[in-house]
Amino acid sequence: xxxxxxxxxxxxxxxxxxxxxxxxxxxxxxxxxxxxxxxxxxxxxxxxxxxxxxxxxxxxxxxxxxxxxxxxxxxxxxxxxxxxxxxxxxxxxxxxxxxxxxxxxxxxxxxxxxxxxxxxxxxxxxxxxxxxxxxxxxxxxxxxxxxxxxxxxxxxxxxxxxxxxxxxxxxxxxxxxxxxxxxxx
Amino acid sequence: xxxxxxxxxxxxxxxxxxxxxxxxxxxxxxxxxxxxxxxxxxxxxxxxxxxxxxxxxxxxxxxxxxxxxxxxxxxxxxxxxxxxxxxxxxxxxxxxxxxxxxxx
Numbered sequence: 248x249x250x251x252x253x254x255x256x257x258x259x260x261x262x263x264x265x266x267x268x269x270x271x272x273x274x275x276x277x278x279x280x281x282x283x284x285x286x287x288x289x290x291x292x293x294x295x296x297x298x299x300x301x302x303x304x305x306x307x308x309x310x311x312x313x314x315x316x317x318x319x320x321x322x323x324x325x326x327x328x329x330x331x332x333x334x335x336x337x338x339x340x341x342x343x344x345x346x347x348x349x350x351x352x353x354x355x356x357x358x359x360x361x362x363x364x365x366x367x368x369x370x371x372x373x374x375x376x377x378x379x380x381x382x383x384x385x386x387x388x389x390x391x392x393x394x395x396x397x398x399x400x401x402x403x404x405x406x407x408x409x410x411x412x413x414x415x416x417x418x419x420x421x422x423x424x425x426x427x428x429x430x431x432x
Numbered sequence: 433x434x435x436x437x438x439x440x441x442x443x444x445x446x447x448x449x450x451x452x453x454x455x456x457x458x459x460x461x462x463x464x465x466x467x468x469x470x471x472x473x474x475x476x477x478x479x480x481x482x483x484x485x486x487x488x489x490x491x492x493x494x495x496x497x498x499x500x501x502x503x504x505x506x507x508x509x510x511x512x513x514x515x516x517x518x519x520x521x522x523x524x525x526x527x528x529x530x531x532x533x534x535x536x
Contacts, residue, residue, distance in 0.1 A: 282457075432474065
């Protein structure tokens, strides 16, 4: 492998990182190789000491993915950082994947249970007011308080879950960051 | 050397070397690999992370031998982190040493 091939392989491996950042990374490694060669080290020896380009890219990807997940919370950033850290080692994957699933389960509960519950409560409460649109078959004296009760319970559950979710997200990303550090990155 | 040992102390070593004087990538990596046998590439992503976390700042210096060199400098945050980690390391290494010697 030549220096150029090494740098191209590194660049390919850095997909997902912004082109500016990628350029900076490749430049720095390029400088390292050139500088070593100026000091009389053989090209092949320099590349061997650097370790595989794929391996190097994997380390960079983990650093960037975790940083992005911390800065911009989202499901896709969390998924990307999980996979980037998991690729550092199988052991990491086994530790972090159950935690990721917990987070997914929390999010699904929020959407599948809490939202419909709130909507149902709302429908029950307004049914007596809009008899042409909705018919719940429940007496208005029962339907309105019960529907409003259900709706406020759903709102409360939404806030509680949301906070739990946010807190878990923070814990999870700092956990990922810790595992990246433990890999010596 | 045991790879887990190396992974655990690489960050401290990088902070310590930059803490002594500002240096560019190649200098830093050569200095570390002079003492510890490592895959040299892994230092660079580590430098990137520590820079993101505010331990280092970088600046360019023109070089007569090639393109401008990217120098790393320890920030105030980096300095205090280095001090904490170095003292933790000394305590830990001392404790291990005492256990190895079997004294108290």
